Amino acid sequence: xxxxxxxxxxxxxxxxxxxxxxxxxxxxxxxxxxxxxxxxxxxxxxxxxxxxxxxxxxxxxxxxxxxxxxxxxxxxxxxxxxxxxxxxxxxxxxxxxxxxxxxxxxxxxxxxxxxxxxxxxxxxxxxxxxxxxxxxxxxxxxxxxxxxxxxxxxxxxxxxxxxxxxxxxxxxxxxxxxxxxxxxxxxxxxxxxxxxxxxxxxxxxxxxxxxxxxxxxxxxxxxxxxxxxxxxxxxxxxxxxxxxxxxxxxxxxxxxxxxxxxxxxxxxxxxxxxxxxxxxxxxxxxxxxxxxxxxxxxxxxxxxxxxxxxxxxxxxxxxxxxxxxxxxxxxxxxxxxxxxxxxxxxxxxxxxxxxxxxxxxxxxxxxxxxxxxxxxxxxxxxxxxxxxxxxxxxxxxxxxxxxxxxxxxxxxxxxxxxxxxxxxxxxxxxxxxxxxxxxxxxxxxxxxxxxxxxxxxxxxxxxxxxxxxxxxxxxxxxxxxxxxxxxxxxxxxxxxxxxxxxxxxxxxxxxxxxxxxxxxxxxxxxxxxxxxxxxxxxxxxxxxxxxxxxxxxxxxxxxxxxxxxxxxxxxxxxxxxxxxxxxxxxxxxxxxxxxxxxxxxxxxxxxxxxxxxxxxxxxxxxxxxxxxxxxxxxxxxxxxxxxxxxxxxxxxxxxxxxxxxxxxxxxxxxxxxxxxxxxxxxxxxxxxxxxxxxxxxxxxxxxx
Amino acid sequence: xxxxxxxxxxxxxxxxxxxxxxxxxxxxxxxxxxxxxxxxxxxxxxxxxxxxxxxxxxxxxxxxxxxxxxxxxxxxxxxxxxxxxxxxxxxxxxxxxxxxxxxx
Numbered sequence: 001x002x003x004x005x006x007x008x009x010x011x012x013x014x015x016x017x018x019x020x021x022x023x024x025x026x027x028x029x030x031x032x033x034x035x036x037x038x039x040x041x042x043x044x045x046x047x048x049x050x051x052x053x054x055x056x057x058x059x060x061x062x063x064x065x066x067x068x069x070x071x072x073x074x075x076x077x078x079x080x081x082x083x084x085x086x087x088x089x090x091x092x093x094x095x096x097x098x099x100x101x102x103x104x105x106x107x108x109x110x111x112x113x114x115x116x117x118x119x120x121x122x123x124x125x126x127x128x129x130x131x132x133x134x135x136x137x138x139x140x141x142x143x144x145x146x147x148x149x150x151x152x153x154x155x156x157x158x159x160x161x162x163x164x165x166x167x168x169x170x171x172x173x174x175x176x177x178x179x180x181x182x183x184x185x186x187x188x189x190x191x192x193x194x195x196x197x198x199x200x201x202x203x204x205x206x207x208x209x210x211x212x213x214x215x216x217x218x219x220x221x222x223x224x225x226x227x228x229x230x231x232x233x234x235x236x237x238x239x240x241x242x243x244x245x246x247x248x249x250x251x252x253x254x255x256x257x258x259x260x261x262x263x264x265x266x267x268x269x270x271x272x273x274x275x276x277x278x279x280x281x282x283x284x285x286x287x288x289x290x291x292x293x294x295x296x297x298x299x300x301x302x303x304x305x306x307x308x309x310x311x312x313x314x315x316x317x318x319x320x321x322x323x324x325x326x327x328x329x330x331x332x333x334x335x336x337x338x339x340x341x342x343x344x345x346x347x348x349x350x351x352x353x354x355x356x357x358x359x360x361x362x363x364x365x366x367x368x369x370x371x372x373x374x375x376x377x378x379x380x381x382x383x384x385x386x387x388x389x390x391x392x393x394x395x396x397x398x399x400x401x402x403x404x405x406x407x408x409x410x411x412x413x414x415x416x417x418x419x420x421x422x423x424x425x426x427x428x429x430x431x432x433x434x435x436x437x438x439x440x441x442x443x444x445x446x447x448x449x450x451x452x453x454x455x456x457x458x459x460x461x462x463x464x465x466x467x468x469x470x471x472x473x474x475x476x477x478x479x480x481x482x483x484x485x486x487x488x489x490x491x492x493x494x495x496x497x498x499x500x501x502x503x504x505x506x507x508x509x510x511x512x513x514x515x516x517x518x519x520x521x522x523x524x525x526x527x528x529x530x531x532x533x534x535x536x537x538x539x540x541x542x543x544x545x546x547x548x549x550x551x552x553x554x555x556x557x558x559x560x561x562x563x564x565x566x567x568x569x570x571x572x573x574x575x576x577x578x579x580x581x582x583x584x585x586x587x588x589x590x591x592x593x594x595x596x597x598x599x600x601x602x603x604x605x606x607x608x609x610x611x612x613x614x615x616x617x618x619x620x621x622x623x624x625x626x627x628x629x630x631x632x633x634x635x636x637x638x639x640x641x642x643x644x645x646x647x648x649x650x651x652x653x654x655x656x657x658x659x660x661x662x663x664x665x666x667x668x669x670x671x672x673x674x675x676x677x678x679x680x681x682x683x684x685x686x687x688x689x690x691x692x693x694x695x696x697x698x699x700x701x702x703x704x
Numbered sequence: 705x706x707x708x709x710x711x712x713x714x715x716x717x718x719x720x721x722x723x724x725x726x727x728x729x730x731x732x733x734x735x736x737x738x739x740x741x742x743x744x745x746x747x748x749x750x751x752x753x754x755x756x757x758x759x760x761x762x763x764x765x766x767x768x769x770x771x772x773x774x775x776x777x778x779x780x781x782x783x784x785x786x787x788x789x790x791x792x793x794x795x796x797x798x799x800x801x802x803x804x805x806x807x808x
Contacts, residue, residue, distance in 0.1 A: 177708075177715075179719065180715050184742045206781070286711050327712070329712065330712070331708075378709065380792050383792040383794075384789070384792040408707055546747060562744070563750055563751065566751035567751040618754055
C-alpha cells in the first residue's frame with residue numbers, strides 16, 4: 001500500500017501537501033510611516049515601464065554625470081546599467097551625508113566582550129577614517145583604480161572602512177569571510193589577482209581572542225602555490241598597540257596599519273568618479289569545482305538597487321537604528337549592513353561575536369540598549385535563539401517596527417515565533433529570497449502594501465518579473481501546485497556582471513538553460529536561471545524549495561546529487577562518488593551510485609553495503625540506492641568534473657553522448673560493459689525510454 | 705538563496721575544533737573536513753556536518769582519555785556549538801541517533 005501511494009506522488013503533489021498559511025496584515029502604525037505606502041508604485045515598476053522604472057532607485061544616489069542609456073543590452077547577457085553615468089560609492093555612503101548628518105552615528109559597533117564599550121562612529125569620523133585609509137592604500141600599498149584588494153576581516157569597523165576606502169579609489173574589493181581558512185582566502189587572492197591582503201591580528205568569538213593573523217600566512221602561501229604573489233599584508237590590530245597573534249610579522253611584507261596610518265592623518269583623497277558599470281567588488285561563492293566563483297558587482301547598478309530596496313523593503317529612514325545581524329563577509333552584509341543603509345544615511349549596527357554569547361539574551365540586550373528599530377537576520381540564527389532562549393525577548397524593552405529574514409526559507413512555525421515573540425506581535429516581517437549573484441532582494445513583500453504569509457517570501461519585488469519554468473521551458477502556472485525552476489525574466493540593476501575571469505561560466509550557469517536565441521539582443525530571450533526550485537501560489541507568492549542542481553526525484557522526494565555523493569564519501573574506503581537517476585517502474589526514478597575506491601582498498605559487496613547504509617543514515621531510507629557500482633574510474637572532463645550525463649546514459653541503456661572531450665574516454669566502455677552486463681544478469685532488462693525520458697537523461701548533469 | 709554563510713559558519717567551527725584537537729591525527733582529519741566543507745555547496749552540507757559531529761566526539765574522547773580536563777571542557781563546548789549549529793541550520797535532525805552521527 002505504501003509503495004502504491006509513493007508511486008502516485010508527483011512533483012505537483014509535493015507542493016500541494018503544504019497547507020496554505022493565513023495572511024498577516026501590517027499594523028496601521030507601520031503603514032502610516034512607511035516609505036512605500038503608495039500602491040501606485042506597482043504600476044510605476046510594471047513591465048511596460050521597464051527598464052526606466054529603475055530611474056526611481058538611481059535617483060536616490062548622487063551622480064557626477066547622469067547616464068544616457070538606462071539599460072544597454074548590446075552584449076547579452078552582460079547587461080550594462082546606467083551607461084554614461086559616473087559616481088563614487090564611497091561619496092554616496094559617506095561624504096554626501098556630512099552636510100546634514102555630520103555628527104550622527106553611521107556605524108555602531110558592538111564588541112563581543114560585554115564589558116568592552118560600544119563604539120559609535122559618526123559620518124564625520126567615518127569620512128576621516130575612510131580618507132586616511134584610502135591615502136594609505138594609494139600611497140603606501142600602491143593600489144590604483146581597477147586593482148583588486150583582498151580583505152580577510154572579521155566583524156570590526158575596520159572592514160567597512162576598508163571597503164569604502166577602496167570604493168573611494170575605484171579599487172575592487174574582495175572580502176573573504178573572516179571565519180574561512182587561510183587556504184580558502186589564498187585561493188580567492190589568486191583568482192582575483194590581488195597583491196594586497198588586508199587582515200586583522202585577532203577577534204573575539206565565544207569569549208576568546210582568536211588568532212587570525214596566522215591565517216594570512218597560510219593564505220599568502222596558498223596564493224603563491226597558485227602563482228600569485230602578495231606584496232603586502234596590512235594588519236589591523238584589535239587592540240591598538242597590542243599584538244593578538246602568535247604568528248610573527250614578516251619584515252618587508254607585513255605592516256601594522258595603526259603604525260603606518262600615522263603618516264596619513266588628516267589626509268583627504270578625492271573620490272574617483274567611476275563609470276556606473278565599473279566593478280565595485282567581488283563576492284566569492286564556493287562551488288564543487290576547484291575554482292571559486294567571483295561574482296562581480298557593478299558600482300552604479302548595484303548601489304542603486306541596494307539603496308532602493310533598503311528604502312522600500314527594509315523601510316529604512318535616516319532616523320532609524322538598523323541592525324542587520326549578519327556578517328559583512330557575505331552579500332547580505334555588503335548590501336544591507338554597508339552599502340544600502342549608509343547610502344540612505346542611517347545608523348547601521350555591527351556586532352562582532354556569536355548570537356548566544358554570553359547567553360541567548362545578548363541580541364535583545366543590544367536591541368534594547370541601542371534602540372534598534374529594524375532587525376534583520378537569518379532563519380538559522382532565529383532557530384538557534386528560539387531553541388536556546390525562547391522567552392528571552394520578553395525580558396527586554398525594545399521595540400522593532402520591522403524584521404527581515406534572509407538566506408533560507410523559514411518554516412511557518414519559526415516565522416510565528418519570530419513575529420509573536422521577537423517582534424512582540426507589532427513588527428512587520430519581510431521574508432526575502434535572493435542570492436549572492438543578485439545584489440539585492442528578488443522575492444519579498446512590500447511591507448506596507450502586501451500582507452505577510454508565513455513560509456512564503458512573497459511575489460517578485462518591484463521591477464522583478466519572476467517565472468517558474470519546467471525542465472522544457474514551459475511556464476508552470478501560478479496556483480497549479482506544481483514546482484519548477486524559478487527564473488527572472490528580466491535584467492535588473494543589482495544583477496552581477498559576470499563571474500570574475502570566467503565569462504563563459506557566467507553564461508553557462510545562469511543563462512544557457514532557458515536562453516531562446518543566443519544571437520538575440522532582446523532581454524526577453526535571456527531569462528536568468530536562479531538554480532532554486534519554487535512553487536507559486538495563486539496569489540503570486542513564491543515558496544522557495546531549495547537548489548535544483550541535479551535533483552533526482554524519487555517517489556516525490558527531491559534528492560540532491562551532492563547530498564548523495566557527500567554521504568557516499570563518508571565511507572572511509574571511497575575516493576569518489578557520482579549519483580545518477582535510473583528509470584524505475586515503481587518509484588518513477590531511483591538512485592544509482594557510482595563509486596571508486598581509494599588505492600589499496602579491496603572492493604566487494606561489503607563496500608556497496610557501506611555506501612548504501614551511509615546514504616540511508618545521512619538522508620533517509622527513501623534515498624537508498626537501487627545499485628551501487630564500484631568502478632575503476634569515473635568519466636571526467638579535462639578539468640576533472642565527473643560527467644554524470646555519461647554515467648546516467650549507461651545506467652539507463654541510452655546514448656552516452658559525445659565522449660571525445662573527456663580526459664579518459666576509454667573508461668566509458670569499461671564501465672558500460674561492467675554495469676550493463678551485471679544488470680542483465682540480475683534481470684534488470686532495459687526498456688524503451690520515452691522521448692521525454694531520453695531528454696531527461698541527456699540533460700542530466702548540465703545544471704553545473 | 706544566500707546560504708553561503710552556512711558554509712562559512714561550519715568552516716569557522718571546524719577551525720576552532722582543529723585548533724582545540726590534542727591528537728595529531730584528529731588535527732589532520734578535521735583540517736581535511738574543513739577544506740571539504742569550504743568547497744561543498746550549501747545544499748550538500750548535511751553529510752559534512754554529520755562527519756564533523758563524529759569527529760568532534762572523537763576529539764572530546766581524546767582529551768578525556770588523556771586526562772586533559774581543561775581541553776575536554778573546551779572541546780565539548782565546541783562540540784555543542786557544532787551540534788546546535790547543525791540542528792538549527794537544518795543540516796542535522798534533532799532526533800538523529802548517536803549511532804548515526806557518532807555523537808557520544
